[in-house]
Amino acid sequence: MISLIIILLTSLFFMGIVVRTKSIASGRKGPGIFQPMYDIFRLFKKGTVYSKTTSFIFKLAPTAYLASVLMAILMVPHGNSPGLISFNGDFVMFAYTLAFGKFLLIISALDTGSSFEGMGASREALYSMLVEPALFILMGSFALFTGQTSFQGIFSLLHFGSDISYLLGALATAVFVMMAMIENSRMPFDDPKTHLELTMVHEVMILDNSGFDLGLIQYTTHLKFAMYGALIANLFIGQLPLTFSIPLFFVIQVLFAIAVGIIESFRARFRMGHNPQYIFILSSVALLLFFGILLITGKFF
Amino acid sequence: MIVLFLIASILISCGLFINRNEFVRYLLVGLFLVLLWGFAVYECFHLNQTEFGFFKTDSLGLLLLLALCVVALPALFHSFRYLEVHNTDETPHSKGLFFGAMVLLITACSVAYLSNHIAVTWIFVEITTLSASTLIYHHRNIRALEGVWKYVFICAISITFIYVGILFLSLSMKRAGIEDMSFTSLYSNRMKLDPYWLKFSFLFIFTGFTAKLGLVPMYTAGIDAKDKAPAPAGALLSSILMNLGFVGLYRVYAILAQTPYQSWANNIMIISGLLSIFVAAVYMTRITNIKRMFAYSSIEHMGLVVLGLSVGGIGTYAAILHILLHTFVKPALFFQYNQIYWVYQSKSIHDVGSYFKYNKTGAIVILLAFISATAMPPSGLFVSEFMIFQSLFEAHHLPMLLVVLLLLTFVMWGFGSNIFKLLFTPPTTIDETKIPRISPWESLSQYLLLGLSVYMAYNPPTALVQLINDAVGLIQ
């Protein structure tokens, strides 16, 4: 319950911090922290336009997308207290719930009958496919490390003792951050600001959505960021009592948002043809992480 | 004495590098030859003695050292002749470089034959790569550059492989608690070595030595090297450098001999030997460059040697005899090649022909050398090849014997068609006025070498047989 509440709270200001960081990095003052939420409320008040070529999928997808992400959030624990849904092997369900939401979004993009959106959908599908092994290998290595198979069990028993576990913790954080960037289609893999064929991945999928649906999709992006931030925070919280863990959680979320802003400001977007190898390298690094954990646990010999 | 010889030869080669005077060059080379022969004679009387723990004059080393001495004489003589005739773009600097590198190559090979420690062999193999690449790059045009680049690169990778093999060997020794890595200590402790690492190490060391020995997989370095190097240098690369590869392989194989893993090592060597003969057969049938043809013939002979070594029995004796006789026959071919080039000014088989008309003595040398290189009676190599076939038959490797005989037929056909074209068919285009008159005395050294190989095979002196049997005793 706790994790759901604080993740929802975080989603309110997360994107605002990102936008603020980007503005400050470019020398401007930038909008307020809650400006993205105001934009979403404005979208909620508008009417929606549905194209004649679309079917019920197009109407269904944004809501289902939001629902899937919310359900995934229900599984994220916070330190010792488990999420509302917690069972052995729940991280697999986590990944597949997210994939379900993404699948619906992809077919709704194809539903519009526009080849432009189809192109964006195929790119999005490719990148998600390439980053999925990274998530599984990462969670698998942590499961090997702690001997537990549920999110809550893994994160509550995760602790860093030896030197090498610090390296692995740092590596895992880096992989999670890059995964968040890929899944949310931010720089350096995709530029949310340009709307050109050469450079779009996610934005092109939602070109035809408008009004309430667009607001839902944008809010889901905020939620996803907060969710990945919660996963990263869990790496560090461990068994701390609630009085320490909740402030630490917020601090880590803010730091994560600032990091996202900095990465977006200072990295150029990768060449579109080179994106697959930069995404796949996360899976290779996750493999190295797996090897490192084999070393620590002594299961290698 | 070895260290003295080494230091003196390095000084002589440095002197040759910096010297510009023709007379001083003759003097230094003559001095080196005297030193070399003196060293060899000295080692004859000090058989099976260890020096500094790193060098030991065992019988195989002594045998090959004497062969080297015999070949070094005509090699240096023909180098002088080659540089005289090829005088167009020779500067004293390049001549000095050539002779310095030749002396260094001969020194490194002769010291490495007597090494008792695998690291010492490894160091000297590196030095031979360095000197051989100087020799290959002698003409300094783009084709020579290409050849030397390929040679250096493949040899560098092979050296790395040998080093990895040495590391694994030290691992296998660590298990047994042995510290000393010299060959004598390895032979006495061969049963105690850890088999897993020993096998790994043999695999890597064998692969590394195939670059020098001229077997699959690293034989490609040698082909380009012998093609691009001037013929006297090519003769040395074909004979004493291959012997160096053989000595290294032999000594490492002797560690595995009489252990239960000898059959595994034999299998590896059989695979490599068969593939080498196959490669030689394939290329010999379609080759047009005469020098490359000689190089591939060396590959074929080395494949046979390794087959004989791996089969055992009389094959080991035959392998050593074969490599000894090959040391005499192959340089004869290369020395004669110079005269072929002087007559026709071309390496390709399409431009040559009717050699009997232009150089009778040389043509007879070619005919005799062809008979020797393809091991037809009454050449010396016939005896050793026949013994190798006998050993294959005795070890019940009949299918392999048949395959080898078939492949050798192809080799003989390829070699023969080219040589007969050279000797008997008229050339396509040739300007008869431009052909220089070649003195018959140029071919004297080759007659002597070929005659020596016949003599060694059919009427070997007892000392020779004794030495070979000693060397075989290391394995059996």
Next chain:
Amino acid sequence: MIDILLITLTMSLLYMSIANRLATYLRILVMQGLILFGTTFLTLTDLNTLNLLLIMLETLGFKAIAVPWFMNYIIKKNHITRETEPYLPNFISLLIVTVILVSAIILSSFIEEEFLDKTFFVVAFSTIFSGLYLIVSRKKIITHVIGYIVIENGVFVLSLAVGNEMPMLVNLGIMLDIFATVLILGIFFNKIGDVIKDPDVNLLSNLKDN
């Protein structure tokens, strides 16, 4: 700490497989030299100080400073273009290097040896085979030399694994390094630039058997 350094070395291999420019390769070589410098310091504790100092100087001076600087000089002098020109797309290179890494891990798990720290083995094997792959899959001659230096780094890691008991072997390895680098880079690459105007390996196929 040693394991951290070795894992970073392996990560540098992954990065090398997708790099596009020669300058990136040289930076990775510098980083590998520095990592080896640190690893030597931490591993070879049984050696006497003079020997250790010599080895560390060699790793730092040679691998991290002299060789990359010299290669940079060659690239500038011969006006070699900045692209690495692979035969296969970079994504497939990354896949292949990952497969090499995984096979090295699986291979090492079959070795039962208490004397050896298995990380050294995995890192050495993956570095050697990745270096071999770099040589095979790139067109330019200079990337062949870079691949060879990567192989040498891998062999050095392997020699560190046995270095404590046999310091002579580490010295031999350094000699190999110096010899090969001096020979390949110093003597011949200078000349290649003078003779061949375009350092493309396709030009080295004139020596054929026709």
